[in-house]
Amino acid sequence: MSDGYRLVEDADLATRNTFGIAARAPLLVEVDDAAALPRLFATGIVDAADPALLVLGGGSNLLFAADAPGPVLALTACNVETARGDDGIVIARASAGVPWHDFVMHTLSLGLCGLENLALIPGTVGAAPIQNIGAYGVEVRERVHAVEVFERATGRVQRLGPGECGFAYRDSAFKRDPARWIVTAVEFALSHDKAPVLDYAGLRDELAAMDIAEPTAVQVAEAVIRIRRRKLPDPAVLGNAGSFFKNPIVPAARADALHAAHPALPVFRGEGDATRKLSAAWLIDACGWKGHRDGDAGVSAEHALVLVNHGHASGAQLLALARRIAASVQARFDIALEPEPRIVGAAW
Numbered sequence: 001m002s003d004g005y006r007l008v009e010d011a012d013l014a015t016r017n018t019f020g021i022a023a024r025a026p027l028l029v030e031v032d033d034a035a036a037l038p039r040l041f042a043t044g045i046v047d048a049a050d051p052a053l054l055v056l057g058g059g060s061n062l063l064f065a066a067d068a069p070g071p072v073l074a075l076t077a078c079n080v081e082t083a084r085g086d087d088g089i090v091i092a093r094a095s096a097g098v099p100w101h102d103f104v105m106h107t108l109s110l111g112l113c114g115l116e117n118l119a120l121i122p123g124t125v126g127a128a129p130i131q132n133i134g135a136y137g138v139e140v141r142e143r144v145h146a147v148e149v150f151e152r153a154t155g156r157v158q159r160l161g162p163g164e165c166g167f168a169y170r171d172s173a174f175k176r177d178p179a180r181w182i183v184t185a186v187e188f189a190l191s192h193d194k195a196p197v198l199d200y201a202g203l204r205d206e207l208a209a210m211d212i213a214e215p216t217a218v219q220v221a222e223a224v225i226r227i228r229r230r231k232l233p234d235p236a237v238l239g240n241a242g243s244f245f246k247n248p249i250v251p252a253a254r255a256d257a258l259h260a261a262h263p264a265l266p267v268f269r270g271e272g273d274a275t276r277k278l279s280a281a282w283l284i285d286a287c288g289w290k291g292h293r294d295g296d297a298g299v300s301a302e303h304a305l306v307l308v309n310h311g312h313a314s315g316a317q318l319l320a321l322a323r324r325i326a327a328s329v330q331a332r333f334d335i336a337l338e339p340e341p342r343i344v345g346a347a348w
Contacts, residue, residue: 004036005029007045013068017059018122020239021315023344025054025068031075034095034157034184037150046071048152051179054344058099060122060241061131065315066345075126075184080106085189091145093187096126100133108218113194114143116221117203120228122235122242126183130174131340132167136224137200141167145189149174149181157184169271170246170340178342196220201266202227231303239309240300244322245280245337252276258333262286280329280337281305287328297321319346 011028014020029046031037041048052070056062077095080103085091090112094103100123104115117138127133128140129147144167146159166173174181196215198204206223207215215223233240247268250258255267255276265286266279284290284304291301296313298321300306307318326337339348 003039004033005031005040011072013056013059013064013072016056016072016074017062017064017241018235018239019059019063019241019309019313019315019318020235021064021309021313021318023064023067023315025070025072027071029071029073031073032077034075034077034148034150034182037182037184038155041152041155046073048155049179053179055178055182057096057124057127057130058122060235061127061341063241063315063318063339063341063343064345065319065343068344073182075124075182079185082110082112085145088191088193089145089189090191091187092190093185094125095185096124096183098125099123100125100128104221107188107190108221111192112190113192113196113217114188114190116217117197117200117224119221119224125186129165129167129186130172130183132170132172132175134170136203136227137197139167139169141165141172143188143190145187147174147183148185148187150184151181152179159187169249169277175342232306233300233302233308238300239313240306241341243280243305243340244307245284245305245326246340247277247280248283248335248337249275249277250335258335262333278335283329283333283335283337284325287325287332289325289328292321294321299325315345319343323348 008028011025013023013025050070054068054072056072056074075096078098079095081093083091092107101120103125104119107115117136121133133140144162146161149158206227212219249270259265259267265282268277270277281304289299290304292299296310297317298308298310300308329335329337
């Protein structure tokens with residue numbers, strides 16, 4: 001044990017990824033305090049410039065197709081604090097290691113609104129801006145006030161505003177250039193009286209089933225949790241990384257043609273008027289994959305977008321299945337699917 005971090009050689013990573021994939025790392029470094037990062041890198045035990053260095057959060061958006069090729073670094077600090085901002089805004093700051101759902105529920109317990117639609121998403125606070133997580137009509141970039149990062153090449157700590165994060169659909173500058181920064185903390189702009197976002201399909205129906213006409217933020221979170229628990233398998237019971245594929249974004253004319261040929265295909269507005277977002281789950285289900293199983297690698301019977309590990313599937317087996325699914329969608333609809341999780345040890 002060293003000041004602010006711990007070292008584990010030949011580390012087992014099976015419990016550090018929600019797929020439950022058997023994988024190992026030559027070295028695991030658990031960092032209790034982000035301030036220890038300069039000391040850690042100064043020792044030479046871990047090279048900050050090593051492109052094989054993997055920064056690991058909750059492992060909920062990751063597929064180990066092979067063992068980690070280099071050291072793995074995990075930020076474990078779990079500090080949360082709030083401060084008053086301008087115009088009634090409350091800034092909630094959380095360390096990267098805080099479990100995301102715990103943080104959402106903590107903000108709700110303080111009477112703060114803004115993150116309720118993102119309840120029950122697995123992973124950590126530090127991973128949220130990297131993936132630009134989103135659910136039920138809200139993306140985390142809409143709530144980010146600043147992202148605190150450690151720049152690996154310079155050793156500088158910076159605070160990046162939302163406009164500096166390169167956010168896009170399930171994407172960010174952090175995801176596109178994983179060797180540049182380590183996210184150490186995130187600040188969110190929340191309030192006590194923000195109007196709820198209820199327009200996403202199924203959310204109002206769930207609230208109506210709960211006999212709630214004018215929901216509070218807590219009740220919106222409860223509705224989201226109920227829906228997610230029905231639709232998505234619990235990683236603690238059945239290994240998975242949530243949605244495995246992004247919803248494809250295509251030109252509006254292409255979406256119109258597909259919808260004319262397949263009227264049941266859900267189509268949503270894209271990043272702007274010129275694009276549309278298609279339901280990857282519908283495309284996959286239409287190709288007959290829901291509930292499919294190859295040994296222990298399979299597709300959830302409840303949600304076609306979720307790949308699952310029934311027990312002892314390897315990451316390579318899950319990746320092979322994902323490629324077969326994508327190939328079938330490409331062949332039938334001429335639509336290319338892209339994975340959401342980061343794939344370690346192989347290229348898509």
